Amino acid sequence: MPDENAPLLTPVQRRLAGFALGFVALLAIAGGFFLILAGLERFVGRFSNVLWPLATAGILALVLRPVVTLFERRLKLRRPAAVVLLYGVFVLLVAGVIYSLAPVVIGQCLDFFAYLPTLWQSTQDWVGQHFPKWLAAVRQHLDNPIVNGALTSLSQQAKDLAAGVLPSLKEAGAGVFSFFRLVASVAVIPVFLFFFLLSDAEPTRGLEKHLPFLRPEHREDVVFLVREFIGIVVAFFRGQLLIGLIMGLLYGLGFSVAGLKFGLALGLIMGLLNVVPYLGSILGLSVALPLALFQPDGSWLLVGMCAGVFVVVQATESWLLTPRIMGRQTGLHPVAIIVAIFFWGQAIGGVLGLMLAVPLTAFFVTAWRLLRRKYFVHAEN
Numbered sequence: 033m034p035d036e037n038a039p040l041l042t043p044v045q046r047r048l049a050g051f052a053l054g055f056v057a058l059l060a061i062a063g064g065f066f067l068i069l070a071g072l073e074r075f076v077g078r079f080s081n082v083l084w085p086l087a088t089a090g091i092l093a094l095v096l097r098p099v100v101t102l103f104e105r106r107l108k109l110r111r112p113a114a115v116v117l118l119y120g121v122f123v124l125l126v127a128g129v130i131y132s133l134a135p136v137v138i139g140q141c142l143d144f145f146a147y148l149p150t151l152w153q154s155t156q157d158w159v160g161q162h163f164p165k166w167l168a169a170v171r172q173h174l175d176n177p178i179v180n181g182a183l184t185s186l187s188q189q190a191k192d193l194a195a196g197v198l199p200s201l202k203e204a205g206a207g208v209f210s211f212f213r214l215v216a217s218v219a220v221i222p223v224f225l226f227f228f229l230l231s232d233a234e235p236t237r238g239l240e241k242h243l244p245f246l247r248p249e250h251r252e253d254v255v256f257l258v259r260e261f262i263g264i265v266v267a268f269f270r271g272q273l274l275i276g277l278i279m280g281l282l283y284g285l286g287f288s289v290a291g292l293k294f295g296l297a298l299g300l301i302m303g304l305l306n307v308v309p310y311l312g313s314i315l316g317l318s319v320a321l322p323l324a325l326f327q328p329d330g331s332w333l334l335v336g337m338c339a340g341v342f343v344v345v346q347a348t349e350s351w352l353l354t355p356r357i358m359g360r361q362t363g364l365h366p367v368a369i370i371v372a373i374f375f376w377g378q379a380i381g382g383v384l385g386l387m388l389a390v391p392l393t394a395f396f397v398t399a400w401r402l403l404r405r406k407y408f409v410h411a412e413n
Contacts, residue, residue: 069379076380085217087388089224094262095270100229115229119222144294235262253402261395268391271357272307278353279303279345283316286341291334292320293327308386309369317342368393 076083096118103114236259243251280303287295298320305312320342324334369390376389 073379076385081217085221086224089221089228091265091269092221092225093228094235094266095273096225096229101232104232111230111232115226118229119226141294141297144297147293253406257395257399257402260398261391264394264398265391268394269307271354272309274357275349275353276303276306276312279306279312279349282345282348283341286345287320287338290324290337290341291329292324292338294323295320298323308373309390310373311386313342313346 100111100114100118103109103117104111107114107117109117236255239255239258240251243254246254280300282299283302284296284299287299292298298316302312302316302320305315320338321335324330324338325332327334372389372393373386376392377385379385380388
């Protein structure tokens with residue numbers, strides 16, 4: 033007769049059941065997270081023209097709030113007057129930059145696009161001079177009837193596709209409407225920013241009153257996470273904008289001194305694009321190094337000098353600018369930053385996903401640390 037006091041499951045069966053339940057719970061969490069991301073992508077894609085001006089104005093307001101407060105306290109101004117003064121200073125700075133740098137930068141950008149066919153021809157001539165066997169092999173394969181027929185077929189399919197997707201009059205009108213909608217979205221950012229800056233209250237003030245459905249301890253956790261996210265956003269964008277500007281000036285000065293054509297424009301663009309980490313460096317080097325080799329007076333020496341400028345600026349950014357300006361606000365490894373950029377760029381889509389990739393990842397890392405310390409560790413104890 034079996035023992036009635038014997039446990040229903042053996043220790044091995046209990047471990048297997050626990051593992052199975054944990055695995056099912058993990059799948060459920062992953063599925064829920066995937067559904068949230070899918071819904072977020074559709075929501076952002078549907079209302080992107082409304083969301084990205086609000087997000088841009090909100091980020092700028094968080095970054096510029098200390099400047100408005102400084103004007104308000106030091107100059108004894110009211111809040112609206114301090115905001116108007118900030119706008120005036122910004123207009124004067126932009127006008128000064130346009131007056132001093134814009135003619136050179138815009139001229140170099142236009143000259144660069146006009147120089148692209150010459151650069152491509154110089155590249156072909158250099159490859160034919162130094163690697164004639166490779167060029168001959170490529171031409172031999174291109175002369176092959178099968179390869180030539182395949183290329184001709186692909187070219188014809190591309191032409192047919194282009195002809196099939198040529199915009200109709202309605203679509204052309206929609207394109208014009210989209211352009212004006214983009215212009216309107218950009219133009220409304222200063223309006224949003226003005227009203228955001230008028231408020232001198234902290235963004236999280238009174239947030240607890242709007243969460244009465246949560247327990248007090250959970251309410252505190254939510255407020256803490258929101259404050260952490262705002263702090264990360266402010267530190268990241270304020271630091272990245274300042275670091276990108278300094279890096280752009282250093283790149284432009286270094287490339288110009290080295291003798292790189294269009295060096296000032298390329299350097300400034302590389303620095304400003306580094307608001308998205310590593311984006312400016314990758315795109316800039318892919319243009320600057322070939323240009324240093326194939327421009328009329330180009331050489332491997334110029335390539336080495338441009339690479340040296342890149343190394344010096346990157347070392348300055350890593351060892352001096354980032355520790356002093358940003359500190360370790362995000363606490364993310366460079367590999368984690370690269371993965372985050374690709375992940376959030378795909379999950380949210382567009383420029384907004386690229387811009388918010390690092391703050392969102394740092395926020396989730398902070399949330400995970402809070403959950404692990406407050407709930408998981410205590411549960412184990």
